[in-house]
Amino acid sequence: MPESETTNAAESTSEDSSPTRRRLVIVGAGQTGRALARALSDSWDIVVLDSDEERLARLQRELPEREVRVFTKDGTSLLNLKEAGLDGAEWLAAVTNKDEVNAEACRVASSIPDAPMTIALVRRPEHEEWFKSAGTELVSRPQAVAGLIKNRIERAYQVASGVGLGAGEILEIPVLRSSPAVDARVQDLRARRWLVAAIYRQDSYVVPHGHVVIREGDRLLLTGEPEILPYIADYLREGVARFPLQFGVRTVVYAQTEQTATYWDEVAYVVDSTRSRATRALTPKAAPAPQLELARGKMETQTLNATDSFLTVVRRDLPGLDCGLLILPKEDPGFWARIGVSRPAFAEVLDALACPMLLAAGSQPYRRILLPVLDPDASVLAAELAIDLSRQLSVEIAAVMVAPPTFIVGQEAVDDQKEALKTVMEVGSLYHIKIEQIVREGNPAKEIANFAGDGDLLVISHRAGQKTSFFNPDTALQIITRCPCSVLALSHHERVHGAS
Numbered sequence: 001m002p003e004s005e006t007t008n009a010a011e012s013t014s015e016d017s018s019p020t021r022r023r024l025v026i027v028g029a030g031q032t033g034r035a036l037a038r039a040l041s042d043s044w045d046i047v048v049l050d051s052d053e054e055r056l057a058r059l060q061r062e063l064p065e066r067e068v069r070v071f072t073k074d075g076t077s078l079l080n081l082k083e084a085g086l087d088g089a090e091w092l093a094a095v096t097n098k099d100e101v102n103a104e105a106c107r108v109a110s111s112i113p114d115a116p117m118t119i120a121l122v123r124r125p126e127h128e129e130w131f132k133s134a135g136t137e138l139v140s141r142p143q144a145v146a147g148l149i150k151n152r153i154e155r156a157y158q159v160a161s162g163v164g165l166g167a168g169e170i171l172e173i174p175v176l177r178s179s180p181a182v183d184a185r186v187q188d189l190r191a192r193r194w195l196v197a198a199i200y201r202q203d204s205y206v207v208p209h210g211h212v213v214i215r216e217g218d219r220l221l222l223t224g225e226p227e228i229l230p231y232i233a234d235y236l237r238e239g240v241a242r243f244p245l246q247f248g249v250r251t252v253v254y255a256q257t258e259q260t261a262t263y264w265d266e267v268a269y270v271v272d273s274t275r276s277r278a279t280r281a282l283t284p285k286a287a288p289a290p291q292l293e294l295a296r297g298k299m300e301t302q303t304l305n306a307t308d309s310f311l312t313v314v315r316r317d318l319p320g321l322d323c324g325l326l327i328l329p330k331e332d333p334g335f336w337a338r339i340g341v342s343r344p345a346f347a348e349v350l351d352a353l354a355c356p357m358l359l360a361a362g363s364q365p366y367r368r369i370l371l372p373v374l375d376p377d378a379s380v381l382a383a384e385l386a387i388d389l390s391r392q393l394s395v396e397i398a399a400v401m402v403a404p405p406t407f408i409v410g411q412e413a414v415d416d417q418k419e420a421l422k423t424v425m426e427v428g429s430l431y432h433i434k435i436e437q438i439v440r441e442g443n444p445a446k447e448i449a450n451f452a453g454d455g456d457l458l459v460i461s462h463r464a465g466q467k468t469s470f471f472n473p474d475t476a477l478q479i480i481t482r483c484p485c486s487v488l489a490l491s492h493h494e495r496v497h498g499a500s
Contacts, residue, residue: 021045022230023089025116027075027105028096029055032121034062036093041066047084049075050096076104078111086112090234094120094136103130110134117234137174169226170197173237175218180431181236182216190384193246194224194232241391243274247355248324251276253299254310255283255290255329262362263329264292266486269364270327272296274392280321282313314352323355330359333481343474344481351464356385356490363486366395367455371435372448372479373401376420378461378492383427383435385490386459390433398436399424400451402444445478456485464491 022044026033029050037046037059046068050056056070073080075094086092092109094102099122106118119137122128131138175181181189186196187210198221199206199214206212214220222233234240244251251274253267271279272295280300281290289301304313318326326349333344350357369386373379386397401421403414421437428435440447452458462476480487 022091023047023085025049025081025084025086025089025092025109027092027094027102028121029059029070030095030097032095033093034059036095037066037068038063041068045069045085047071047089049073049080049084051075076101076108078108081105081109082112086116087114089116092116092118094118096121097123099123099127099130103127103134103136106131106134106136110136135176169223169229171222171229171233173220173222173233175214175216175220176237177216179216179236181214181220184214186210186212186214189236190381191224194222194229197221197223241275241388243385243388243392244324244355245275245277246324248322249277250322251279251325251327252318252321252323253279253281253290253327254313255281255287256310258288259290259329260362263360264290266360266362266364267327268292268294270325270358270360274325274389276324282317311348311352314349318353318355323353325356325358326353327358327360330361330486338478338481344477346480347462347474347477350462350489350491353491356488359480359487359489361484361486363455363457365455366393366457366486368457369393369395369397370448370452370456370458370485371397371399371424372444372458372460372476373399373417373421373424374444374461374476375416375463376423378463378476379420379424380427381490381492382459382461383424385461385488387428387431387433389457389459389488395457396436397428397433398438399428400438400440400448402440402442402447404444405441444475445473445482448479449482449484452483452485454485458483458485458487459489460487461490461492 024040024044024046026036026046026048027050029048029052033048033050037048040046041063046066048056048059048068049071051072051074053072056072059068059070069084071080071084073084075081075096081092086109092106094105096102102120102122106120109116109118117137118134119139120131122131122138122140123142125140125142128138128140186208189196196208199208199212200219200221201215201217220236222229222236224232232242232246235242251271255263276296278297278300279294280302282302282304283289284306285303286306290299292299314326328346328349333346334342336342337344346357346359369390371379371382371386383399389395390397399421401417403417406414421439425435425437438451448458458479460476460479462474462480466474476489480489
């Protein structure tokens with residue numbers, strides 16, 4: 001018989017048990033609970049509570065090689081749930097054979113700060129009202145079974161859970177009131193590595209063309225890469241922040257020479273404050289391996305060949321690393337780059353990246369995000385990044401528009417900037433984020449550099465491949481090079497994925 005808490009694995013120090021694994025608390029070790037643990041225990045941190053010792057013992061016999069923690073405790077007790085690891089869990093699934101127990105477990109779990117999402121098995125439709133106050137997702141056993149049989153009989157195919165690879169590349173989610181997707185067009189989601197494959201609105205099917213507006217209560221069928229799709233689903237479902245997982249699961253850190261403790265402190269701050277799932281440091285063979293303590297797992301290390309340029313490494317190695325964020329030390333780009341005659345060294349790397357790049361200058365902990373407003377398309381991309389980071393870091397955003405004199409750039413260019421500022425504010429409203437407006441006149445690079453201070457993080461989108469010269473400088477690059485604070489930059493290419 002299991003004791004009050006046991007673990008299937010002899011040791012809990014394996015890579016799979018690292019803090020980067022998402023945690024699921026299951027209340028009920030019956031057939032459904034055991035099947036759910038079996039399906040997810042290879043990639044999730046699974047905790048199961050049940051007052052029946054024999055059910056838990058059977059679960060352990062069925063999964064002898066899986067690390068599943070079990071508790072012989074009542075899953076409707078907040079004290080028991082907390083002891084089992086409710087704090088920090090992403091989901092609680094109540095799957096006992098009693099609707100009353102499932103409803104109470106979900107209610108209790110939803111009562112804590114930063115509560116996990118809850119899902120429950122419901123046997124009797126008249127009990128569904130019990131779960132609404134907790135915002136619990138419901139799975140009706142009669143309806144689920146009937147749906148499977150109906151699809152087999154009428155259409156000869158299965159629902160999404162049995163289609164494709166079965167690896168989690170197809171998900172269906174409800175759009176809740178708090179979702180940033182409410183009243184947004186499909187093309188406004190700017191999908192990367194995933195797509196909205198279908199929209200179900202009440203009893204009708206809506207083809208997800210780019211101009212289609214998503215409504216509260218819609219059900220979205222998503223398809224994409226299994227590594228990131230659950231996080232995108234969380235984001236679209238209720239607004240859970242996703243950075244940097246929409247770009248990749250790993251934060252990659254580059255240190256060509258031995259770096260200061262401040263640099264590594266900023267690396268740790270960013271990794272531990274965002275949803276990055278893994279971290280890897282790239283260092284030349286001659287450089288010492290970094291020693292860094294992370295709350296979210298361990299830092300992997302990889303040495304580079306002395307003959308490889310960093311641009312070669314970016315183009316050759318980063319796609320295979322599934323890089324979602326590249327971190328470099330922010331260094332002096334030189335006089336000619338500062339005045340706009342030449343491009344700084346990091347510009348070629350930025351152009352080659354499909355993910356953001358952080359130039360770390362030791363600005364952590366960030367207290368404010370500065371969002372320079374340039375042209376509309378680039379500013380919207382930067383605004384989406386800034387909003388996502390604002391949610392995770394709990395910092396304010398200030399949109400800064402510096403309009404050059406009209407006799408230099410022309411009235412049309414200034415009007416475009418004003419339109420870009422209006423669009424950024426609309427994006428903030430769409431995500432229910434308040435953005436401060438700061439409007440000035442003068443040289444954008446000089447004014448924004450003077451405005452930036454300690455604790456600021458500049459978030460900017462740069463148009464890839466743009467030429468620069470003394471008389472026609474690349475404004476975004478000049479802002480990046482002159483600002484004393486850390487900068488998060490993303491290259492903007494002409495084609496936007498997901499737009500129609």
